[in-house]
Structure formats: structure tokens, C-alpha cells
Amino acid sequence: MSKGQWYPGSMSRAVNQLREDLKAVDLVIELLDARIPFSSRNPIFPELINNKTHLVLLHKSDRAENVYTKAWLAYFKNMDTEAMAFSVQNKQDLNRILNYLKKEENRLRSGRFIRPLRMIFVGIPNVGKSTLINLFVRKAVTRTGNRPGITRGKQWIRIMPGMELLDTPGILKPKINEKTTMPLAVVGAIPAGRVDIYDAALWLIGRYLEKGKADLFIKKYQDLIPGNAEQIFEQIGISQGCLQSEGRIDTERTAALLLRDFQEGALGRFTLEEPPQ
Ligand SMILES: Nc1nc2c(ncn2[C@@H]2O[C@H](COP(=O)(O)OP(=O)(O)OP(=O)(O)O)[C@@H](O)[C@H]2O)c(=O)[nH]1
Ligand SMILES: [Mg+2]
Structure with missing residues (x-):
């Protein structure tokens, strides 16, 4: 079966939009729900980001049990994927991301400063993308506005010198199957009525x-x-x-x-x- 047949029309439109947005960024911050890191990740995601620098946030970690959040962090470490626990309730978590971003900026630029490090938040509906973007907006130094010609129609938020965040999140619907339906339903990631x-x-x-x-x-x-x-x-x-x-x-x-x-x-x-x- 071809991939197109797996997803309804809106899904492939969302995937195409995300593919476009990903072209414009250096770094992808993927939000997973810390209570359901497996079900909140669409399995096509790793293929979509195609070796881009990638940070996983186990979001809403204030709702999850620390012992399992730690186990998930170890799991991602084992897969060579950078991962952090995150909760909007915990101020230190935001600073930890900012420190990571500063390091990435230094590493990626390594002296050859051409343009800002650009990034995007990606995740399933209701995982907390807008909440996180708002946190960064409050930290932001400027909103950079449209850049016709370079990144048509996209709005960037300059969160600190040399670092910009796309202000529209990447949305990827979760993959719904018999293993993921109930976990997604109870955290509220599947619209009422589907279950x-x-x-x-x-x-x-x-x-x-x-x-x-x-x-x-x-x-x-x-x-x-x-x-x-x-x-x-x-x-x-x-x-x-x-x-x-x-x-x-x-x-x-x-x-x-x-x-x-x-x-x-x-x-x-x-x-x-x-x-x-
Ligand atoms: N407990 C907890 N709730 C959170 C956290 N971050 C966000 N939320 C809540 O999760 C819900 C969804 O957050 P949004 O930021 O709107 O999620 P979104 O990913 O933008 O959702 P869509 O726009 O529907 O794709 C809201 O009720 C937030 O208050 C967190 O760290 N902990
Ligand atoms: Mg949102």
C-alpha cells in the first residue's frame, strides 16, 4: 500500500505543509506528551525531519511519573536523540532549553555567521505547542515579521540575537491504531466522538x-x-x-x-x- 492511501487528504496536506516548514529551519523541537511518548509520536516523523538537528521535549512532564520520564530520557539517549523533560510549571525547564539552543547555535555556526539559527516546534494537536511558543514570545527580543523572498509568508520570532522561532507550529496528527487509540483518547488528543x-x-x-x-x-x-x-x-x-x-x-x-x-x-x-x- 502506498503512503498516500494511509492518510486522509487533510493528513497529507498537513504533512506537505510540515515538509515545507522543515525546509526553512535548522533545528526541530519535537513535543511528545510525557504520559504517552510512544502514541504521541507519528511514526513518519523521523523520516520527515531527515537528519535535521532534533530535540525531543517530553512535555507536560508535571502530569507524568518521574521514574518513567527518566526511563524515556534514557531510551532517547540510547537512540542518540537529544531529549529533555519539560513542563510550563517549571521555570528551570525553559532555561535548560535556552542553554541547549545557545550551544546549538554556537556549534552550527562555528564562526561562519551567515544567518540566524531557525527552529520550529512540532507535535500532535493539544500537546502544548502554542503554550510553549507563547513562553518564547515573552522572552523574545523582537518579532521579525514577514520576509518575502526568503521565507514567504512565514513569521519569525527572534528569541535572542541569532535565534529565530517559526511562530506557527508544525502539526502532525498522531497515528491512530489499536495500540494508540486509548492512550491518545484519555489525554485528550483525539477529538470527542471518535472514541x-x-x-x-x-x-x-x-x-x-x-x-x-x-x-x-x-x-x-x-x-x-x-x-x-x-x-x-x-x-x-x-x-x-x-x-x-x-x-x-x-x-x-x-x-x-x-x-x-x-x-x-x-x-x-x-x-x-x-x-x-
Ligand atoms: N499540565 C500541563 N499542561 C500543559 C502544559 N503545557 C500546556 N499545557 C496545556 O495543554 C493544553 C494544550 O496546550 P496548547 O499549547 O494549546 O497545545 P497545542 O499543541 O498548541 O494544541 P493545538 O493548537 O490544538 O495543536 C492547554 O490546556 C495547556 O494549558 C504543561 O507543561 N503541563
Ligand atoms: Mg496551538
Whole structure:
């Protein structure tokens, strides 16, 4: 099967746009969700960036478990890919990126200063690209505006002398298959409606049970009696008052509440994917 048949039209348009944008940069900063580094990476990405200097950020690391974030960092190191954990909550993380960029700028230029080091943030929807661009905008020395002729239509943000960031992020939809659907759904990277949220909620409870972390549910929703995923779901519905008129629980509302609580961090730090051995 050719690659074109794998992706619907909008996907290939996005890929073509990204291919274009990548031509204009020296450095690609790829954002992965630290809770799902596997599912939040589109497998065509490594081929697309084609040996460009590349930094992986395990983003939203404040939502992930440190022990697994460390394991993922070791995994990328092992693959000779530069990677850092990142969270907007942690000021040091931004400084760490800026230091990395300064080093890269020195290394890439190595005396022959021709033009600024240019970079782009790339990642799936909702991974945090705009949030990160805004952080850099606040640090920025100037917005450089359009550069007709050189990089038509692109807006660059000069984040410090000799360093420019493309102000529109590269968006690459995740690859959705039976392995990635649920992880993407529970972090909110798949639009509602594409997945049955009851299935997603049960799957999530199942993961907490598997990891022996059901206590985080009990802490959040109180007075839960340990049980299987269905029983816990049922009790959450009752304790949170997600009921229908006949007194049965409203599964849609219960599932939505549970997923929202997970996404907002009310169910603690939780990593859904561990690196391959
Ligand atoms: N917990 C946590 N949430 C974050 C972090 N960074 C961003 N977010 C949240 O993630 C959500 C998505 O962030 P955006 O910056 O809009 O993501 P995006 O990649 O630009 O999304 P699209 O424009 O849809 O592609 C927002 O609710 C942010 O507040 C982080 O480091 N930690
Ligand atoms: Mg955005």
C-alpha cells in the first residue's frame, strides 16, 4: 500500500505543509506528551525531519511519573536523540532549553555567521505547542515579521540575537491504531466522538488498577470500595451525582468527568506508556 492511501487528504496536506516548514529551519523541537511518548509520536516523523538537528521535549512532564520520564530520557539517549523533560510549571525547564539552543547555535555556526539559527516546534494537536511558543514570545527580543523572498509568508520570532522561532507550529496528527487509540483518547488528543468515552474511561481505570494505583481514585472520589473497573466506574457515577432520572448512572457524564479529572491532573501523575525494553 502506498503512503498516500494511509492518510486522509487533510493528513497529507498537513504533512506537505510540515515538509515545507522543515525546509526553512535548522533545528526541530519535537513535543511528545510525557504520559504517552510512544502514541504521541507519528511514526513518519523521523523520516520527515531527515537528519535535521532534533530535540525531543517530553512535555507536560508535571502530569507524568518521574521514574518513567527518566526511563524515556534514557531510551532517547540510547537512540542518540537529544531529549529533555519539560513542563510550563517549571521555570528551570525553559532555561535548560535556552542553554541547549545557545550551544546549538554556537556549534552550527562555528564562526561562519551567515544567518540566524531557525527552529520550529512540532507535535500532535493539544500537546502544548502554542503554550510553549507563547513562553518564547515573552522572552523574545523582537518579532521579525514577514520576509518575502526568503521565507514567504512565514513569521519569525527572534528569541535572542541569532535565534529565530517559526511562530506557527508544525502539526502532525498522531497515528491512530489499536495500540494508540486509548492512550491518545484519555489525554485528550483525539477529538470527542471518535472514541466511545465510556470505553476510554474503563480503559483508564483498568490501567490504574493494573499499576496498583486505585488508591488515587479512592483519594479523589472518597469512600470507594475496591473493585473491578466497572464497579469503580459505577461508584464514581453515584458519588459524583452523575445520575439519570430513573436513578441509573449517566455513563456519558461519569466518563466525561473522569477523563476531565485525569486530564486536569486530579488523579495524580500517571504515565501510560513505558519505553520498550
Ligand atoms: N499540565 C500541563 N499542561 C500543559 C502544559 N503545557 C500546556 N499545557 C496545556 O495543554 C493544553 C494544550 O496546550 P496548547 O499549547 O494549546 O497545545 P497545542 O499543541 O498548541 O494544541 P493545538 O493548537 O490544538 O495543536 C492547554 O490546556 C495547556 O494549558 C504543561 O507543561 N503541563
Ligand atoms: Mg496551538
